[in-house]
Amino acid sequence: MPDQQPLKVGILGATGTVGQRFITLLSTHPWFTIHALGASSRSAGKPYSVAVNWKQTTPLPSLIKDIVVQECVPQAFAECAVVFSGLDADVAGDIESAFRAAELAVFSNAKNYRRDPHVPLIVPLVNPDHLSILPQQQALHSPPLTKGFIVTNANCSTTAHVIPLAALEKAFGPLDALMVTTLQAISGAGYPGVPSLDIIDNVVPYISGEEEKIEWETRKILGGISTSDTLQEFDMHADTPLKISAACNRVPVTVGHMINVSLQFARRPPPSPQQVCEALRAYQPDAQLVGCPSAPLQTITVHDEPDRPQPRMDRAFQEGAGVSVGRVRQCPVFDIKFVVLADNVSIGAATSSIINAEYAVLKGVVQ
Amino acid sequence: MPDQQPLKVGILGATGTVGQRFITLLSTHPWFTIHALGASSRSAGKPYSVAVNWKQTTPLPSLIKDIVVQECVPQAFAECAVVFSGLDADVAGDIESAFRAAELAVFSNAKNYRRDPHVPLIVPLVNPDHLSILPQQQALHSPPLTKGFIVTNANCSTTAHVIPLAALEKAFGPLDALMVTTLQAISGAGYPGVPSLDIIDNVVPYISGEEEKIEWETRKILGGISTSDTLQEFDMHADTPLKISAACNRVPVTVGHMINVSLQFARRPPPSPQQVCEALRAYQPDAQLVGCPSAPLQTITVHDEPDRPQPRMDRAFQEGAGVSVGRVRQCPVFDIKFVVLADNVSIGAATSSIINAEYAVLKGVVQ
Amino acid sequence: MPDQQPLKVGILGATGTVGQRFITLLSTHPWFTIHALGASSRSAGKPYSVAVNWKQTTPLPSLIKDIVVQECVPQAFAECAVVFSGLDADVAGDIESAFRAAELAVFSNAKNYRRDPHVPLIVPLVNPDHLSILPQQQALHSPPLTKGFIVTNANCSTTAHVIPLAALEKAFGPLDALMVTTLQAISGAGYPGVPSLDIIDNVVPYISGEEEKIEWETRKILGGISTSDTLQEFDMHADTPLKISAACNRVPVTVGHMINVSLQFARRPPPSPQQVCEALRAYQPDAQLVGCPSAPLQTITVHDEPDRPQPRMDRAFQEGAGVSVGRVRQCPVFDIKFVVLADNVSIGAATSSIINAEYAVLKGVVQ
Amino acid sequence: MPDQQPLKVGILGATGTVGQRFITLLSTHPWFTIHALGASSRSAGKPYSVAVNWKQTTPLPSLIKDIVVQECVPQAFAECAVVFSGLDADVAGDIESAFRAAELAVFSNAKNYRRDPHVPLIVPLVNPDHLSILPQQQALHSPPLTKGFIVTNANCSTTAHVIPLAALEKAFGPLDALMVTTLQAISGAGYPGVPSLDIIDNVVPYISGEEEKIEWETRKILGGISTSDTLQEFDMHADTPLKISAACNRVPVTVGHMINVSLQFARRPPPSPQQVCEALRAYQPDAQLVGCPSAPLQTITVHDEPDRPQPRMDRAFQEGAGVSVGRVRQCPVFDIKFVVLADNVSIGAATSSIINAEYAVLKGVVQ
Numbered sequence A, B, C, D: 001m002p003d004q005q006p007l008k009v010g011i012l013g014a015t016g017t018v019g020q021r022f023i024t025l026l027s028t029h030p031w032f033t034i035h036a037l038g039a040s041s042r043s044a045g046k047p048y049s050v051a052v053n054w055k056q057t058t059p060l061p062s063l064i065k066d067i068v069v070q071e072c073v074p075q076a077f078a079e080c081a082v083v084f085s086g087l088d089a090d091v092a093g094d095i096e097s098a099f100r101a102a103e104l105a106v107f108s109n110a111k112n113y114r115r116d117p118h119v120p121l122i123v124p125l126v127n128p129d130h131l132s133i134l135p136q137q138q139a140l141h142s143p144p145l146t147k148g149f150i151v152t153n154a155n156c157s158t159t160a161h162v163i164p165l166a167a168l169e170k171a172f173g174p175l176d177a178l179m180v181t182t183l184q185a186i187s188g189a190g191y192p193g194v195p196s197l198d199i200i201d202n203v204v205p206y207i208s209g210e211e212e213k214i215e216w217e218t219r220k221i222l223g224g225i226s227t228s229d230t231l232q233e234f235d236m237h238a239d240t241p242l243k244i245s246a247a248c249n250r251v252p253v254t255v256g257h258m259i260n261v262s263l264q265f266a267r268r269p270p271p272s273p274q275q276v277c278e279a280l281r282a283y284q285p286d287a288q289l290v291g292c293p294s295a296p297l298q299t300i301t302v303h304d305e306p307d308r309p310q311p312r313m314d315r316a317f318q319e320g321a322g323v324s325v326g327r328v329r330q331c332p333v334f335d336i337k338f339v340v341l342a343d344n345v346s347i348g349a350a351t352s353s354i355i356n357a358e359y360a361v362l363k364g365v366v367q
Helices: A017-026 A089-101 A128-140 A156-172 A210-222 A273-282 A346-362 B017-026 B089-101 B128-140 B156-172 B210-222 B273-282 B346-362 C017-026 C089-101 C128-140 C156-172 C210-222 C273-282 C346-362 D017-026 D089-101 D128-140 D156-172 D210-222 D273-282 D346-362
Strands: A007-012 A032-039 A082-085 A105-108 A149-152 A175-184 A225-228 A231-234 A243-250 A257-265 A300-302 A323-330 A336-342 B007-012 B032-039 B082-085 B105-108 B149-152 B175-184 B225-228 B231-234 B243-250 B257-265 B300-302 B323-330 B336-342 C007-012 C032-039 C082-085 C105-108 C149-152 C175-184 C225-228 C231-234 C243-250 C257-265 C300-302 C323-330 C336-342 D007-012 D032-039 D082-085 D105-108 D149-152 D175-184 D225-228 D231-234 D243-250 D257-265 D300-302 D323-330 D336-342
Touching: A007 A017, A007 A089, A017 A032, A017 A346, A082 A089, A082 A346, A089 A105, A089 A149, A105 A346, A128 A149, A128 A225, A128 A231, A128 A346, A149 A346, A156 A175, A156 A210, A156 A257, A156 A273, A156 A300, A156 A323, A156 A336, A156 A346, A175 A210, A175 B175, A210 A243, A243 B257, A243 B336, A257 B243, A273 A300, A273 A323, A273 A336, A336 A346, A336 B243, B007 B017, B007 B089, B017 B032, B017 B346, B082 B089, B082 B346, B089 B105, B089 B149, B105 B346, B128 B149, B128 B225, B128 B231, B128 B346, B149 B346, B156 B175, B156 B210, B156 B257, B156 B273, B156 B300, B156 B323, B156 B336, B156 B346, B175 B210, B210 B243, B273 B300, B273 B323, B273 B336, B336 B346, C007 C017, C007 C089, C017 C032, C017 C346, C082 C089, C082 C346, C089 C105, C089 C149, C105 C346, C128 C149, C128 C225, C128 C231, C128 C346, C156 C175, C156 C210, C156 C257, C156 C273, C156 C300, C156 C323, C156 C336, C156 C346, C175 C210, C175 D175, C210 C243, C243 D257, C243 D336, C257 D243, C273 C300, C273 C323, C273 C336, C336 C346, C336 D243, D007 D017, D007 D089, D017 D032, D017 D346, D082 D089, D082 D346, D089 D105, D089 D149, D105 D346, D128 D149, D128 D225, D128 D231, D128 D346, D149 D346, D156 D175, D156 D210, D156 D257, D156 D273, D156 D300, D156 D323, D156 D336, D156 D346, D175 D210, D210 D243, D273 D300, D273 D323, D273 D336, D336 D346
Parallel strands: A007 A032, A007 A082, A082 A105, A105 A149, A175 A243, A300 A323, B007 B032, B007 B082, B082 B105, B105 B149, B175 B243, B300 B323, C007 C032, C007 C082, C082 C105, C105 C149, C175 C243, C300 C323, D007 D032, D007 D082, D082 D105, D105 D149, D175 D243, D300 D323
Antiparallel strands: A175 A257, A225 A231, A257 A336, A323 A336, B175 B257, B225 B231, B257 B336, B323 B336, C175 C257, C225 C231, C257 C336, C323 C336, D175 D257, D225 D231, D257 D336, D323 D336
16 A cells, blocks of 8 residues: 555545544545545535534644535545545435445445445454455445445444454453443534533433444444355354343543443353453454554553543543553453443544545455 | 420531531421531631531521531530531541440441441431341440440442332342442542542543442342341341442532442343333332431432433432432343432432431430 | 412513523412413424423423413413513514513513613613613504513623622712623523533633623613603713623533623722622612512622632522622722622523512502 | 753652643653653652653653652752753742752742742743843852752743733733733642532632732733843833733633733724734744744734634644634723633643743753
8 A cells, every 4th residue: 555646535524523533534644635525515615614613622634624515426526435424324324325326435434324234334443354245235236336335333332342342252252241331422422412501510321322323233343244145144243142231321521432341251261350451452453463554553552540541531542543441350240340431533433434444445445 | 206306416527528418408407406516626616617618509507607616526415316427437437436435326427337237327218127236236335335326328329229229129029130330420529529630521430449339338228137046137138149230430520429220130020111110109218108307208200201310400309318210221131221310418428317317216216 | 469469471482491490480489470381383382391391400390391382472471461581582573572562561581672772671680760761662662552561681691790880880989991701601502502512621712792792781771861852761871981891701610600890980099899898798779679579688799708709609599689799809900800600590581580570560560 | 952962851840730741741852851850758769650640641651651750859850951840839949949059950830939030930932031130140149150040930821811912012012901811721720739529510710829920920021121230120011010900710621721811002092903913923932933842833823713712622732832812802991802822731831941941052041
């Protein structure tokens, strides 16, 4: 890749919260160059700096200011080797489908196609090998495709906890039960998102649809792909019927989802807390080994201090591309409990899409 | 009781967070009249209004302002029928012991004697019958006592969840597993307590000693008292080996501890979410039935809205004497999960001590 | 009034933030009984408990739950002696005008008619005598009215500072310069209002239109009414050309506007800080003297502590009907500076409307 | 400087809030290399990573972790060309004096010597020329010094507003009146600093000593140095008797002081808001022109958006070394009003000391 020309990329939903993070991250990317920005017709035709209500804590990159926002139609993105989607779910379905049909490679944060049996749901630090479903996705499309496809990445909370879970399954074999309680940042709800009257001096023990997403997506990501006849199928963690219960809370934190995890391994006796720490620290996902430039140097940082990780202190480490784990200890009910923290807007959203695309480039899936 | 003279009561640790809440609640109490206030030697000798850094959101009651603060020595409280203790743990052990030895009836929020095998640990809306251990406590004291004793109430988080748990055990029999994740208010740490730099735009996944307290205290409270020979013993929930795992988090909320609970019943099949809701709503603890004036009219308020209870919205209901439950639903791992909210300074601390004392008065334990 | 039947009242904009506060306050009012609730056509026809997204920290009064919400048309409110309006400005103009034309007495929080030369802008603890303009408002109406009128109350920030200013002008004569900087609560923006991403760990130095309102409304309220020929006219503080500069900030506080005030008197030498404190404490507005039941017992509470008033500590005092002043000291540039705090939803909005109506009842203006 | 060896520097109060920011900034400094860290005897002898309660949002630099903390005695810092002090005021007086007497060059954040008639109070983007008092400071010392001196930088709030004030005085001549109201971040109070119970859902209209500092320090910084006989003297803005009134508030913001400024120029007519904006944008302080590496590229960023600057959005720009100004508009009482934002821990503290030292190096004052 280093020898090639920069690849042109487009961003759908460019004015939204995730779209803004895409811009921040991609404006200095070593391989990708922002070529087209798509948003709603209300924004289309305006320079990006006029269309956007910029809410990042770093300034809008000056090279981006004057790019004229486009409608989200494939023609405007025809030259893009990769199209990143930060679209809202209410429009993502049709638009992403149209882009794929136009032979564009779509890497999406939206939830619409995550449960599609031919669309991979990829947390890049866990299961980028699920890209192998793409030929089938293209072949079964009507008409069949040669370049177009959709790759999704996971819900921001799912992404956070599935990374250490993958490290533990790799080291100690399958999990069989998992109880997670989230404390999720307001940025996860986009902008304007959570009204301040609902969250100052308060927490809200409910996020619509979130618990179901965590319980379902975790199985697809941690599971493998089985082949029956010639059809590939996501096995949804068939090796062990993985029971998962999630309880989701919104907390007055700007960025950084924190998750309390208790888990049980299939194997007896289970690993000790110290063995768990070692396995987490040693975890090197394929995306890191093959050289994705946005992958973190250290995928999982394990804290020894009793009171870490914390959102405000740890979210920005490694530009939010890794996850932090702490308080690894025995669970009196299950085997092990610990705390995970991830930047919900970076590795929880835009960074995951970007590493997925980097991996696809390295594997020749994106041409 | 209504026919009697008001009972004189004293407050130890009167200038602290819990002490201030005692004053707020007792200044309008129908039976009790504040007679003596005790604090450290730094405060002793000063009018209360001078000694205290008043942090309640209601004004300091004017009748209290000029009461001269005393040292925490029994002589100064000799006329008190009841002594409430909001002392810090580092001094509560010796002081409460000296007060008991001086034949004073101590109702304490401190943790020091909670694990004492002869001291009852009472959440008044759950197990006031544990007062029956007091004759043994007095008899085994050296020298034996006739009026002095110590009654403790529980940790603020324990108190919150144990009330619905008691309602469920009453209706459906013993629990056998319990997983709780707390989101606890800063007021639980007293004043000055949590530095603002640690908690604004942040959550902290650790509260020293809290998880152990929840795991241990819950068993003592929900358990019964067994008698071997002539010695009474707390059975620590002997009917079922109750497994409990707690994960505690501090959140930027002023008042109101929220707890995510997942639980499993011993009995199969377990009750449905609807049956659970009905049992929670129907729960009438003895303290309510016998007429303790500070007991809430409705012990457990069950919310039907999907996003309640919430600390800011629900903590003040019934002056913080009841608890709120919401999101009762099936747990994919255990049987049932729900959310509990309680005012950690009221039912979680001062109100519990007060109802305990009211109950003791009604039962003739306090003379 | 005590001998009369309760007066039926209606509430326009009943599902909004101010409307909810009206309901909370009026549900226990000694004179008024809630008879009709009006909201948008989206809510009309539904029971109030279904139509509303209740955001008060006290429960929805049970008597109100089943009242069916009406469209905001005069017929539905024909029996109401008083109609309170918490309508948004974009609809308040037409609706309030129609209600007045239908001979209804409207007490409005909306800004639409505050600058109307025939509509009084009344802070009830300052200038209820401005009701004297109402006969002219009715006479000039086409067709002339006998019972219908509109009375407005002021912007929430204006209300807060104008109360101590009125006390000082009463004691020491006219002011000639005023510099105010506000720290305003999020509830002042209604619901959903301020997005949490804009205000957590942040302050916003801008509130659209607010500075102009403070600068303009203060003059109308503190001014008198002059008569030229037979026409009455608000003199806009004609005795002294009162210069006012306001700077408005939004802060992450749920309820309670705080204002830093520096002021200069016309008279030389100016009063001392101590004289100012005495005048503030002694201030007894007419609404209090004539016995309006919602008027505070103490209009201005002056704090001696160096760090008070504070929103969380002082906003709820007297149910938010009074204002708190503190830090009265000399100003090195002007004469005196101090801090004011007021509950922006109570005296800053609903409570002001209610006291205005009580005063109008006592004066026979409402029949 | 680029050709020289790195200069060894020491940090006093290295474990405190300002000390930690010194370490963060200096660990990558092009000229300075951290040689010695000083703290209280409680920390002395421990590796820095053990002694410190690290509260920065970037990780502790690994090169620093193993430096053994020293007592704050001159011998341990004998090799340091520059000693930065982030000491608390209760110990800074004696320690800094001892370091100066030992011929060390001290650049201090502490308030102790700011009012000393021979110690310059320097905001590096305003008055580094005040270094010219140092020969007199050394000559009058007993015994006279050749290398030792103390340079102070200003209070964090003073620093923020004095930068645009200096730009305006440079462009339009002296100011004669100034009214400032601050909204100050909790980090300004150090750690543990402000208790969270005092500031969540709250603002506090008082910061001990802060208003006096702003009113006094502003005059020393904006003033010149006069010479009577052979003695140099700070003239405290003798050209115009500059009246200043400050009102200080603490707000729940982690980092970033915001200040509402209204000001009056001596000259009539005053400049227009547009002229003010132009002068602010054009301001290039000497520290920038001579090439101090920590000086910001743009000293004053003027925002055109109506609601900026905001602490969370703008504090980190240019690593906190510049200031942001917005809402420049006419003041109905004085001439001009605007809002200033500065990172109180960077340009408001550590960065100012560092630029002062850089300037001193470039001018040959530090050898």
